[in-house]
Amino acid sequence: MTRICLFYDETQGNQKKIIINATLLVTSSLTLLGLALSLTIFLNQKNQLMALQHEVVKSAVNEINWDIHEIENLLHVTSTDYNLLNLSEEGRFNALSGILTSKDIKHHNIIDELVLLDSKGVELERVSRSVVYSDSDLGERSSADEFLMPLRTGETYYGSITNDEITNESLITLSMPIYDIQSGTVNGVFLGRIRLSRIWENIADRSFVESGIVFITDQDGKVVAHPDASVIYRNTFYDTKTPDGIRSGLNNDKILIVSNKFHLGSQTFTVFAALPLSKVLALSLHTLSTTALFLLIFIAGSIVVSLFVVRRIVRPIESLSRTAREISSGNLSQRSDVTSDDELGMLAGSFNTMTSHLVETIKSLELNIADRKKAEKEIMRQNELMNNILNSLTHPFYVIDASDYTIKMANPAARFGVLNGKSTCYSLTHHRSEPCNSAEHPCVIKKIKRTGEPATVEHIHYDSEGNASITEIHGYPIFDRNGNIVQVIEHTFDITGRKTAEDKLITSLKEKEVLLREIHHRVKNNMRIISSLLRLQSKQISDKKDVEILKDMQTRIKSMALIHEKLYRSKDLTHVDLSEYIRELSQGIFLFYRIDTNAIVLKFETEQIWIGIDTAIPCGLIINELVSNSLKHAFSSTKPAGKPEGGPSTMPNELAGKHEPAGKKGEVKITLKRIGEHEIELIVSDNGIGLPEGLDFRNTGTLGLRLVSSLSEDQLSGKIDLDRTEGTEFRIRFKEIHYEKRI
Incomplete structure (x- = not known):
């Protein structure tokens, strides 16, 4: 009796432990979930409000820029439509006064003063909203920036921002040139002094959320626009470098703030949108309260479910324990009545089977057939194991x-x-x-x-x-x-999914390869069309220099088109054989200028080097410039056999000397080889008359050699050297360009 009571007490204790542990597990998990949800809700609310603030400051900056732009257009249209410089004195006065007083003009109340200057800076007319000027008050501003800058640059000029001595309003002077329509020259300047405070007041009056404000600071951090005018009068300052987020506000209270900068002339201003942090928290409070209530209800329900589940689990265990006690007392006929399909049911079934095996074992011992029973038991265990393995x-x-x-x-x-x-x-x-x-x-x-x-x-x-x-x-x-x-x-x-994915991947790769070939093909065709248009245009031009410029452009475009043609025809859509490309490009240049190969010989010493398109295009342009320059300038008596494509055969010879080497046959030679594992050397030389000793090929008056220098040193990040010993030899060393992957 004592053993049975002790076992019952242990069972009750285990039941309590399970309930407590399950309750603690559910409560802690849901508490952590609630904290995570609360943080997520707050961060989402904060991000949404910051996005709204960004829209507000962006809209404010756009409105300021738009107002300034409209005033600029107003002054421009006034100077053009009214033809102010040609009006009489009374007509000018009436036109300018009409702008200041007319309520049909949207921004008339922002403009404080208008001044009209002639081409020498003399004031022809001056009209102000607050001061009446007579002819004797008119002066001259020939040395003032608001006159000189638009006169020199031909563009609108924004002066420095000043403050009115009486009202302390922020003012900026905008001046624009007045052009003579027939001659296109600047014959006067039109000035307008703008009240920035009127624009800023409109911005500061904006509201986006209850308690949210917008204010503006200058580049020193001084607040120039704020819904509370006392903040401006107290000369309040705020750090313009304050990052977006939760920061201290003007009154050192915590706020959520974002900013955006804009420029007026040389001055930089910052627009801030601020919202008290307490408002952000208040907006999240309702959602957080609902979440907390839901979690409390869920915890209570989980506890109730846990009690029910524990009872369902413990009761079969108690039944098994009772059966075990009966069997341990010697009652081998006792069986467990647990019939569920879960693990406990399987355990009960195994327990009953074990009891049956125990009875059979006892009988077998009595009948002296223990060995047979053991063998049968082992076979059953092996079969069950095999079935369990296969079924799993x-x-x-x-x-x-x-x-x-x-x-x-x-x-x-x-x-x-x-x-x-x-x-x-x-x-x-x-x-x-x-x-x-x-x-x-x-x-x-x-x-x-x-x-x-x-x-x-x-x-x-x-x-x-x-x-x-x-x-x-x-x-x-x-x-x-x-x-x-x-x-x-x-x-x-x-493996149906895997095979489907493989088929889709192969199809996608084939489609992309076809698309890339089509792109290279179309780029090549478009470049050839451009080259043909240049050739046709050159036939309509009589100026030799212009014709020469168009021909140079033709050869440069053809050098780039050849790259895309080779990529289109190549199995490798990303690399070209530089040696083969050099040969085709150089021979094409000889054909373009119709060079007599008996007079000038083209030689190659090239290794097969594969490079990407980012390296091939500058290499092609360099070779095009150097070979063309040799054909045009190195052999003064060896002119093209006929007219080049698209124009006459005469060419400018700025860089050539007066004599060519006697008894020599013209030769242009191109050498290409690798230096080490990563470096490439390109040599283009000729045995012509050479460049003048005093000539700096990096600073010539023509584009060709300057383009060669720029492409070699800047784009290819290489080194270029010139040897004048025998004719002209350009030696260029560079490494292939490897760009990062483009997304």
Whole structure:
């Protein structure tokens, strides 16, 4: 009796422990979840408000810029439409006064004063909103920036920001040139003094959320616009470098603030949108309260569910414990009444089985057949283990007779249902009446019987509804004592998704390759069209220098078009053979200028080097410039055999001397080789008359050599040297350009 009470108390104690632990686990988990949700809600609310503030300050900056832009347009239209300089004195006065007083003009109240200056800076008319000027008050501003800057640059000029001595309003002077329509020259300047305070007051009056304010500071941090005018009069300052987020405000209270800068002339201003942090928290409070209430309800419900679940779990355990006590007392007829399908039910079933085995063992001992009972028990355990292993596999697993293809055993994952001993693999997986014998359905059993080794094949299987799936089959032979294959184990995997993904990837790669070839092809065609247009245009031009410029542009465009043509025709869409490209480009230049190859010989000493398009284009332009320069200037008596494409054969010869080397045959030579593992050397030389000694090829009056220097040193990050010993030799060393991947 004492043992039974003790066991009961232990059971009650375990039940309490389970309930407490489950309650603590649910409560702590939900508490952490609540904290995480609360933080997330607050951060989302903060980000939404900051996004709204960004929109507000952006809109404010756009409105300021728009107001200034409209005033600038107003002054421009006034100076153009009224033809102010040609009006009489009374007409000018009436026109300017009309701008200040007319309420039909949107921004008339922002303009404080208008001044009209002639081309010498003399004031022709001056009209103010607060002061009446007579002719004797008019002066001259010939040395003032508001006159000189638009006169020199021909553009609108913004002066420095000043403050009115009486009202302390912020003012800025905007001056723009007045052009003579016929001659296009500046014959006067039109000035307008703008009240910035009127613009800033409109911005400061904005509100976006209850308690939210907008204010403006100058580049020193002084507040120049604020809904509370006392803040401005107190000369309040705020750090313009304050980052966006939760910061201290003008009154050192915590606020959520964002900013945006804008420029007026040389002055920089910052627009701030500020919202008290207490307002941000208040907006999140309702959501947080609802979340907290939901969590409390959920915790209470979880505790109730935990009590119910614990009781469901503990009661079968108590039943098993009672049965165990009865059996331990010697009552072997006692059995557990737990009949659930869960693990406890399995445990109860195992417990009952154990009891039965115990009874049988006792009987077997009495009948002196203990060895037989032990063997039977071991066989049952092994069968159960094997069945458990097979049933736990998530992929189909079955054993097939190698002679008649009947399925002897299959796990539940195979979904064959109940096997009748006559079901074959080809009838269940292919709905066929005979074994597989085709390339589409290679038979793994035949392959194993042919090789005697494990094999793997890809098959197409069909389920009971006729749906096809691509299957990877792994087969393993089972041998008898004589070494004959009697059965085959098959283990299959559904790879339909993987094969579909592979097919999509191959199709996508082919589509992208076709698209890239089409891009290179179209770029090449467009460049050839541009070259043809330049050639046609050059036929309409009589000026030789202009014709020469258009021809140079033609050769440069053709050098780049050749790159895209080679990429279009190449198997590798990202690299070209630089040696082959140099040959085709140089020969094309000779054909373009129709050079007599008996007079000038083109030679190559090039290695096969593959480079990307980012390196090939500057290399092509360099070779185009140097070879063209040699043909045009190095051999003064060797002119092109006929007219180049698109124009006359005469060419400017700025860089050539007066004489060519006597008794020499013209030669242009291009050398290309690698220096070390990463460096490339390109040499373009000729045996012509050479460049003048005093000539700096980096600072010539023509574009060609300056382009060669810029491409070599800046774009290729290489080194270029000039050798005048025998003719002209340019030696360029560089490394291939490797750009980061573009997204």
